[in-house]
Amino acid sequence: MEIRPCRETNIVQAYFHTPLPNGLLTMDKQIKLGLFGFGCVGQGLYDVLNHSQVLEASVEKICVKDRSKKRKIDSSYFTFDKADILSRDNLDVVVELIDDADEAFKIVSEAMRNGVNVVTANKKMLAENFETLYALQKEHNVALLYEGSAGGSIPIIRNLEEYYDNELLDHVEGILNGSSNYITTLMEFDKMSYADALQAAQDKGFAESDPWLDVGGFDSKFKICLLTIHAFGVILKPDQILNLGINNVTFDDIQFAKQRNKRIKLVAKASKIGDTVQVYVLPRFVDQGTALYNINYEYNAVEVEGAYSDRQTLAGKGAGSYPTGSAVLSDISALTYDYKYAYKKLDKSRSNGRPKLKLDKDFELKLYIRFNNREDLKKLDITSIEEEYRSANLNYVVANVKFNSLFNVYNDRANELFVCVMPD
Ligand SMILES: NC(=O)c1ccc[n+]([C@@H]2O[C@H](COP(=O)([O-])OP(=O)(O)OC[C@H]3O[C@@H](n4cnc5c(N)ncnc54)[C@H](OP(=O)(O)O)[C@@H]3O)[C@@H](O)[C@H]2O)c1
16 A cells, blocks of 8 residues: 555545455556456457546456467467466456356455455356355455346346335346347247247357256346345345246247237246245246337346336346446446445345245246146146147147246256246
């Protein structure tokens, strides 16, 4: 630390050149970043940083994995050894943007233990390790920011933390996976088959290398996990949350929706009912005239409903190099004014030492279930059937189903049922 007199006031001010033990940064210095990952988001961040008019930040070193890859910037920036970043003592922020959740967790926790603030967009790593990461923030008094991890460019996490901090929220829900939305949009608008639409999403770079994470609803689940923490102060493990995706959707299902002025969207939902929360990811028929109906292609949207604010929707690009890079940039910028998530709802909900809100899995949903083999319906606990249609090409029921029984087909790639929530 260097002590300098302030020109205007002659008051002595302190300028810090290394991160303070408690992770504070000063506004009037160039921020030094250590970056992990130079893929889609890492490169996006690099470009967005270079065009920033306001934020003075320099990327000191970039850690990547593949020695044979050609890079678009000078090779002197790169390292293949994470210690080259983690053991530096002149860094203000570690930015973690790699696609390996286990390795990311090691990097992020080590940086936090070293007293360095971290920005990440890795929803899987965050959702799977949240308790530990929350404890590390408290223990080492450092900030961990992750706006880019849910909804890409949509500023939802800081809004839940700051704007809705005193609001009695009823629910947070949204279209959180751009690939799934892109696929159902192409199937409806361009009459594409599921396989061609998936290929188109992959060609555009929207889908993960293993698209099951997208179309099976896992990506949406990691994101709703994070939103549930910031909306309701409840930490859930991803495997507590049900996710069924759009992987079995067919043109018949799209037509069924269209004939009823609806669209199929993969929706992640967290709602508070009394002293419980219901959280799940399921395809849903959304009605024409609702906000989610007009969120198409790779776009995402998050709806927040509060007791006083009523319903609000934030929409935007949920993924991609620059949209996600801009969310990461915003987090880095927030660190310059010492921003941290306050986790007021989480701390409050735990004030008596244990979570106040419990996860509810004991309720019913009205579902459209399309099947090839009627025997498969036996996997679900159906309490009543409101409609049944059988033909040579299409078989479905509209039925009330015990939610818990949907776990019987969860994470089953061979399952042939297509399940979609009917709106009330
Ligand atoms: N893509 C999006 O639109 C988006 C949106 C929101 C959040 N995210 C999240 O952002 C993160 C990055 O996604 P991405 O799409 O940018 O991934 P990506 O394009 O596949 O790039 C991954 C980068 O991570 C590097 N990497 C992988 N393992 C590493 C390791 N062990 N050590 C150092 N570097 C390693 C790779 O190195 P090489 O270059 O050497 O291969 C590559 O540069 C993920 O957590 C993702 O879920 C992505």
